[in-house]
Amino acid sequence: MTSQAVAQRLLDSSQALSYDPTTEVDWETPLDESHHGMSPEWCSLYGTAYWAEMTPEQQRELTRQESASVASTGIWFEMILQQMVLRDFYAKDPTDPAFQWALTEIADECRHSIMFARGAAKLGAPAYRPSRLVVELGRIFKTVATGESAYASILVAEEVLDVMQRDWMRDERVAPFVRTINNIHVVEESRHMKFAREETKERLRGAGWLRRQIDALVVSIVSYFIVTSMVNPKVYANAGLDTKRALREAKANQQYKSMMRSSCAGLMEFLNSAGLLTKPATWFYQRANLI
Numbered sequence: 001m002t003s004q005a006v007a008q009r010l011l012d013s014s015q016a017l018s019y020d021p022t023t024e025v026d027w028e029t030p031l032d033e034s035h036h037g038m039s040p041e042w043c044s045l046y047g048t049a050y051w052a053e054m055t056p057e058q059q060r061e062l063t064r065q066e067s068a069s070v071a072s073t074g075i076w077f078e079m080i081l082q083q084m085v086l087r088d089f090y091a092k093d094p095t096d097p098a099f100q101w102a103l104t105e106i107a108d109e110c111r112h113s114i115m116f117a118r119g120a121a122k123l124g125a126p127a128y129r130p131s132r133l134v135v136e137l138g139r140i141f142k143t144v145a146t147g148e149s150a151y152a153s154i155l156v157a158e159e160v161l162d163v164m165q166r167d168w169m170r171d172e173r174v175a176p177f178v179r180t181i182n183n184i185h186v187v188e189e190s191r192h193m194k195f196a197r198e199e200t201k202e203r204l205r206g207a208g209w210l211r212r213q214i215d216a217l218v219v220s221i222v223s224y225f226i227v228t229s230m231v232n233p234k235v236y237a238n239a240g241l242d243t244k245r246a247l248r249e250a251k252a253n254q255q256y257k258s259m260m261r262s263s264c265a266g267l268m269e270f271l272n273s274a275g276l277l278t279k280p281a282t283w284f285y286q287r288a289n290l291i
């Protein structure tokens with residue numbers, strides 16, 4: 001488990017720098033449709049022939065729908081994360097700083113989920129959810145996942161979103177309230193990623209070859225479903241596009257795949273150093289365009 005010293009530093013950081021989205025985010029000003037919902041370069045169709053044919057209004061609407069879809073996927077996994085962390089710390093020593101940090105992280109994630117939900121609503125998007133299969137697989141995973149497989153999966157979800165949002169929060173083309181949401185999430189999530197890395201390394205200490213092989217495969221499969229669920233197919237119809245054509249061009253979009261791979265370089269380096277980048281796992285990461 002994370003050392004008391006590291007956990008205390010995370011608690012101190014949280015006390016010094018945390019945000020209340022209910023007051024920090026401008027929820028009152030109506031949506032300005034001259035803004036994007038994300039940096040256009042992160043849109044699944046950016047760089048395709050279809051993107052070039054779209055009007056600027058359609059492009060902005062698609063980025064708003066995709067931003068809401070990413071946020072909705074984040075909510076789904078944050079709910080999984082909270083349940084796994086609660087199970088892990090059930091009946092442990094509440095005087096331990098690691099226990100107190102775990103509850104602090106859960107409180108952060110609750111605020112983040114509400115923030116993402118309000119943000120998606122303000123972007124004019126419906127409730128995007130992963131497919132029924134992925135939802136049910138997530139239900140199983142959150143119930144049985146433990147140790148390093150749980151924390152490494154948490155790390156993957158957090159790292160992928162973190163790199164995207166670091167770009168979005170600095171981009172003046174993006175709606176100001178979305179930039180604020182991204183900034184809040186990046187600042188607070190940096191502590192969560194530190195915790196997930198520490199827990200993953202600690203839980204793997206002394207783990208044998210077979211255990212690492214199983215962990216690596218589980219984490220890679222979870223990562224595949226998280227990443228492939230970020231852009232819901234319904235975003236295209238809701239942006240007024242031909243869904244079949246959009247899906248076809250998005251699937252072949254090398255620019256988007258390159259953005260995903262470059263964003264995950266540091267994550268893959270960490271997983272490799274932890275012995276979690278095995279050949280079978282690499283196949284799933286390649287399928288998800290993370291490597």
